[in-house]
Amino acid sequence: MNATAQCLFAQRMEGVPRSFIREILKVAVSPEVISFAGGLPNKELFPLEELQECAEFLLSGSDRNVLQYANTEGYLPLREKIAERYAQKGLQVNPTNILITNGSQQGLDLLGKIFINEGDSVLIEEPGYLGAIQAFSIFKPRFTTVPLTPDGIDVDLMQQAMQMDKPKLAYLIPNFQNPSGISYTEETRKEVAILCEGKPIFLVEDDPYGDIRFKGQRKHSFYHYLPEQTILLGTFSKTVVPTFRLGWIVAPDDVMERLIIAKQAADLHTDNFTQRLIHQYLSDYDVDNHIARICQRYGSQAEAMINAIERYFPKEVQFTRPKGGMFLWLTLPEWQNAMTLFNKAIKENVAFVPGNPFYVNKTEVNTCRLNFSCSNEQKIEEGIRRLGKVMYSL
Amino acid sequence: MNATAQCLFAQRMEGVPRSFIREILKVAVSPEVISFAGGLPNKELFPLEELQECAEFLLSGSDRNVLQYANTEGYLPLREKIAERYAQKGLQVNPTNILITNGSQQGLDLLGKIFINEGDSVLIEEPGYLGAIQAFSIFKPRFTTVPLTPDGIDVDLMQQAMQMDKPKLAYLIPNFQNPSGISYTEETRKEVAILCEGKPIFLVEDDPYGDIRFKGQRKHSFYHYLPEQTILLGTFSKTVVPTFRLGWIVAPDDVMERLIIAKQAADLHTDNFTQRLIHQYLSDYDVDNHIARICQRYGSQAEAMINAIERYFPKEVQFTRPKGGMFLWLTLPEWQNAMTLFNKAIKENVAFVPGNPFYVNKTEVNTCRLNFSCSNEQKIEEGIRRLGKVMYSL
Numbered sequence: 001m002n003a004t005a006q007c008l009f010a011q012r013m014e015g016v017p018r019s020f021i022r023e024i025l026k027v028a029v030s031p032e033v034i035s036f037a038g039g040l041p042n043k044e045l046f047p048l049e050e051l052q053e054c055a056e057f058l059l060s061g062s063d064r065n066v067l068q069y070a071n072t073e074g075y076l077p078l079r080e081k082i083a084e085r086y087a088q089k090g091l092q093v094n095p096t097n098i099l100i101t102n103g104s105q106q107g108l109d110l111l112g113k114i115f116i117n118e119g120d121s122v123l124i125e126e127p128g129y130l131g132a133i134q135a136f137s138i139f140k141p142r143f144t145t146v147p148l149t150p151d152g153i154d155v156d157l158m159q160q161a162m163q164m165d166k167p168k169l170a171y172l173i174p175n176f177q178n179p180s181g182i183s184y185t186e187e188t189r190k191e192v193a194i195l196c197e198g199k200p201i202f203l204v205e206d207d208p209y210g211d212i213r214f215k216g217q218r219k220h221s222f223y224h225y226l227p228e229q230t231i232l233l234g235t236f237s238k239t240v241v242p243t244f245r246l247g248w249i250v251a252p253d254d255v256m257e258r259l260i261i262a263k264q265a266a267d268l269h270t271d272n273f274t275q276r277l278i279h280q281y282l283s284d285y286d287v288d289n290h291i292a293r294i295c296q297r298y299g300s301q302a303e304a305m306i307n308a309i310e311r312y313f314p315k316e317v318q319f320t321r322p323k324g325g326m327f328l329w330l331t332l333p334e335w336q337n338a339m340t341l342f343n344k345a346i347k348e349n350v351a352f353v354p355g356n357p358f359y360v361n362k363t364e365v366n367t368c369r370l371n372f373s374c375s376n377e378q379k380i381e382e383g384i385r386r387l388g389k390v391m392y393s394l
Numbered sequence: 395m396n397a398t399a400q401c402l403f404a405q406r407m408e409g410v411p412r413s414f415i416r417e418i419l420k421v422a423v424s425p426e427v428i429s430f431a432g433g434l435p436n437k438e439l440f441p442l443e444e445l446q447e448c449a450e451f452l453l454s455g456s457d458r459n460v461l462q463y464a465n466t467e468g469y470l471p472l473r474e475k476i477a478e479r480y481a482q483k484g485l486q487v488n489p490t491n492i493l494i495t496n497g498s499q500q501g502l503d504l505l506g507k508i509f510i511n512e513g514d515s516v517l518i519e520e521p522g523y524l525g526a527i528q529a530f531s532i533f534k535p536r537f538t539t540v541p542l543t544p545d546g547i548d549v550d551l552m553q554q555a556m557q558m559d560k561p562k563l564a565y566l567i568p569n570f571q572n573p574s575g576i577s578y579t580e581e582t583r584k585e586v587a588i589l590c591e592g593k594p595i596f597l598v599e600d601d602p603y604g605d606i607r608f609k610g611q612r613k614h615s616f617y618h619y620l621p622e623q624t625i626l627l628g629t630f631s632k633t634v635v636p637t638f639r640l641g642w643i644v645a646p647d648d649v650m651e652r653l654i655i656a657k658q659a660a661d662l663h664t665d666n667f668t669q670r671l672i673h674q675y676l677s678d679y680d681v682d683n684h685i686a687r688i689c690q691r692y693g694s695q696a697e698a699m700i701n702a703i704e705r706y707f708p709k710e711v712q713f714t715r716p717k718g719g720m721f722l723w724l725t726l727p728e729w730q731n732a733m734t735l736f737n738k739a740i741k742e743n744v745a746f747v748p749g750n751p752f753y754v755n756k757t758e759v760n761t762c763r764l765n766f767s768c769s770n771e772q773k774i775e776e777g778i779r780r781l782g783k784v785m786y787s788l
Contacts, residue, residue, distance in 0.1 A: 008562045008594055010511045010533070013652050016659065019466075043458040051461070052453035059446035064437040067445070067635040072413075102496060102661040109660045113532060117404045134659040138507060139404070168402045200402055241461040243666045258407050265410065265528040266503045267496040271665060272637045 012118075016137045020130070020357035024342065034383035035351040036370040039178070039326060043374070045294050046241050047281065054280035058273070070272035072264045074100025074248070078279040082234065082248055091223050093232075093250050099259050100270045104206060104233040104247035108135035108171075110266065111204060111231065111249075114258040115168050116141045123167035125153055127329070127358035127367065129178045129206065132171050143360040148177065150320070152184025155191045162195065169202050174222065176209040176325025179358045179369035183323060186219050193225030202255075206233040209325035211291050214299030216323040228252060236278055238326070239291050244274040298326065304377040305370065305384060312388030326373035329355075332366040336394055341368065344393070350386040406512075410531045414524070414751035418736065428777035429745040430764040433572070433720060437768070439688050440635050441675065448674035452667070464666035466658045468494025468642070472673040476628065476642055485617050487626075487644050493653050494664045498600060498627040498641035502529035502565075504660065505598060505625065505643075508652040509562050510535045517561035519547055521723070521752035521761065523572045523600065526565050537754040542571065544714075546578025549585045556589065563598050564590065568616065570603040570719025573752045573763035577717060580613050587619030596649075600627040603719035605685050608693025610717045622646060630672055632720070633685050638668040692720065698771040699764065699778060706782030720767035723749075726760040730788055735762065738787070744780040 021037065058066050073079070079095040086093040101107045108131065116122065116139035124132060126145035133143070144165040146158045153172060161167070172192070174184040184192070196203055203222045210218075223230040235247035251259060263269070281287070302322060309319055318331040330352075332338065338354035345351065355367030372380060415431065452460050467473070473489040480487040495501045502525065510516065510533035518526060520539035527537070538559040540552045547566060555561070566586070568578040578586070590597055597616045604612075617624040626644035634640075645653060657663070675681070696716060703713055712725040724746075726732065732748035739745065749761030766774060 008509060008596070009652060010507065010509050010514075012511075013508050013655070016655055019655070019658055022466075022658075038463075040463055043462050046458050046461045048453060048458060048461065052450065055449045055453060056446065059442060059449060064440050064442060067440045067442065067637045068437050069434055069631075069636045072416075102664075105659075106661040113404065114407050115402055115404050117406075120404075131659075131662070134655075138656065138659050202402070237463075242463045243461045245661060245663070245665050258403060261407070261410055261413070261528075262532065264413055264416075265499075265525075265532050266660070267500040267639060268525070269639070270496075271639050271668060274665060274668065 012138055012140055015140060016134065019134075021353055024354070030349065032349045033346070033351050034349060034375065034379050034386070036372070036375065036383060037351040037353050038371055038374060040371070040374045041238050041242060041326070042294070042297060045297060047285065047290060050281055050285050051241070051277060054277050054284065058276055058280060066273050066276055068272070070269050072260050072269045074098070074270060075272055075275040075279060078275050079248070081279060081282050089218070089221070091221060097250055097252065097256055099249050099251070099256060099263060100275060101247045101249055101263065102245040102267070102270055103237060104208060104235045104249070105131055105135060106266070107233045107247055107249040108132050109138070110259050110262045111169065112136045112139040113262045114255070115202075121165040121167040123158070123161060123165070123170040124360070125172060125177065126360070127179050127355060128171070128360070129173060130357040132206070133357070133360060136171070145360055148180055148182050150182060152182065152188035153192065155188060155195060158192065159195055162199070162201070167201060169204050170196065171204045171206065172222070173206045174219070175207055176212065176322050176327075178208070178325070179327055179353070179355070180329040181320040181322030181325055181327045182329070184219065189220055189222060190225060193222055196229055197226055201229065203230045204233065205230055208235050208238050211239050212295055212298060212326070213324035214295040214302065223250075231255065239287065239294070240278060240281065244271070244278065246270065246274060246278055295324070298373050301372045301375065301377060301380060302328070304380045305372045308381045308384035312385045314388070314391050317391060326371055328370050328372065330368040330370060332368070332391075334366055336366050338365050338368050341390060341394065344390045345387055348386045348390050350383045350390070352387070406532055406534055409534060410528065413528075415747055418748070424743065426743045427740070427745050428743060428769065428773050428780065430766070430769065430777060431745040431747050432765055432768060434765070434768045435632050435636060435720070436688070436691060439691060441679065441684055444675055444679050445635070445671060448671050448678065452670055452674060460667050460670055462666070464663050466654050466663045468492070468664060469666055469669040469673060472669050473642070475673060475676050483612070483615070485615060491644055491646065491650055493643050493645070493650060493657060494669060495641045495643055495657065496639040496661070496664055497631060498602060498629045498643070499525055499529060500660070501627045501641055501643040502526050503532070504653050504656045505563065506530045506533040507656045508649070509596075515559040515561040517552070517555060517559070517564040518754070519566060519571065520754070521573050521749060522565070522754070523567060524751040526600070527751070527754060530565075539754055542574055542576050544576060546576065546582035547586065549582060549589060552586065553589055556593070556595070561595060563596050565598045565600065566616070567600045568613070569601055570606065570716050570721075572602070572719070573721055573747070573749070574723040575714040575716030575719055575721045576723070578613065583614055583616060584619060587616055590623055591620055595623065597624045598627065599624055602629050602632050605633050606689055606692060606720070607718035608689040608696065617644070625649065633681065633688070634672060634675065638665070638672065640664065640668060640672055689718070692718075692767050695766045695769065695771060695774060696722070698774045699766045702775045702778035706779045708782070708785050711785060720765055722764050722766065724762040724764060726762070726785075728760055730760050732759050732762050735784060735788065738784045739781055742780045742784050744777045744784070746781070
């Protein structure tokens, strides 16, 4: 049957990248490895006791509907809470324009379904979030890549790319971008919004890390400048816990209508129990206080990583200095190769993600993503020391 | 922007049916309505206290990984439990050939993604499960429909359809089919397997209700006859609780490899906490005992419905006599219309699902789906009495 099965698979699966990270990390399983490779929040900060209280409250109640099938859009009081949190940031979002998804990753799948015909252009940052590249790839778009500068996307090149390729969607992470850690300046945000205004394009603003800011001032969302053309993706994975796979998507009415149809076809609805659990947590506890603790911890871990980089890495290695989020980005000298560094680093028991999967059509790259959210300062110091040693030996 | 958004949507969304049930049930919200329309398990039977114990155990432990990101395939001990349960039924399934999904609905979406090119044929029963019609429709197949007989799918017509249309997948629900309540005889199962053997087709056996048998003997799965060409879909929605959206898909290695890529692109993984919760429940409690209670209850509710139908409906109305599951199926006299009956029935405060959404290309139908799992015997008697009264007035 194997030969037969091969000829049955759909064409759309041919271009979809396998999980590069999954494959390369098979070699990084030893407990001696200090890993900057993952994209995990720090589990020490999970509100375990609080969620336990909430679960007990919900399951000891008499409302058995907490375990029943539920509506596709999501638990309304949770969507109202999300709208409230947007309002605190000055964004007016109607709860009926919020759809609860299985993490923001599902938002990407649903957007791919409702917008992308084969060959349609989707504009993304270079380097770009690999989860978005994977999700969109299923629908066979042409990717239009626009490089990041230290101030965010290169607006001149974005303008050229839009004229040339007419992308339907521009997928952007303006806050503490994954993988680069770069944040868009206010000026860049404004210019991007002006560039898109009135054109047949949606700005898809993915913002998993916006709340995890440990330095500097909050900037405006594209939604502030261009609400009718902005689709927002959000998640509780980084601010509460990842396992529940609770994310959401904010979209205008006609987009929402199709998203709901696509969501229903995809899995009927997202777990209503975990939606109510998160809602209970947001109602009973001060999540902003909790987020402040996360910011403090990640901030000092990021600082430890930057200090160690300055101490242990060759001066020609460039790196970003993120003001939030979970990642920083290295650029090795041009003649060096990230996979070569990775293979040698693994032998010294230190891991990271070579930049490769964050590019749509480059295979030889000299960039690397380092995660600082889930190692403590001592491990960071030691891991960076090991990595520096490998760099000097290249 | 509205005009512009319209021109941005992907072609694939054009053919996708809206939720017929969702739309028609907007008129059935009054508390006086006795509804046989939904497809809900009886919430009185949810193991609320047991799940509370399990949640407390998991969240009071020191393992914070219960709340962390997890692998795409699913929690291995849960997949092992599922394999054990198959083994009890005589089916040898390797846990590595099981992928945990968000309900079996997501299994349908993933199968659509990896198999269906636009215009490919997918064979389904007529009437067929509307969730499958919705999920596959996104990928623009041609549906090849084959009528059900009281013994299961019409094997002669299936053979003709296979010769003519060369379907890649045959999506079948051999046990207590939704919507008809019909079960395939052992003979039909064997004939279907023989028909497909060695041909380039996968049998997709969806089995949400197989355990909910209240009469007769368990029959063999297609997997028993044709393991290499059978893909199994399963779910805990009907045996434990629906809200967790915990289902699974069993597939051969090369299919599994692509399913995992598609699942990762779709939402990274299914909630690991609820996977562990169900695993804990299956470890600590006797789920077969629990399922026996469900069977007993649904069995007596089905009997009450059949008795009431015999008493209150015109003799020319035909109906199925399911030995399990949650639904039975009415066939009105040919000159009658299910939507007409529905509109009149609603005025008498009784609801059901007109057969329409279970057909791919019929709009005028004389069939109706009635759910018996979530009303008690008194409500069933009264609802059927009301419906019979309306039938006599047609």
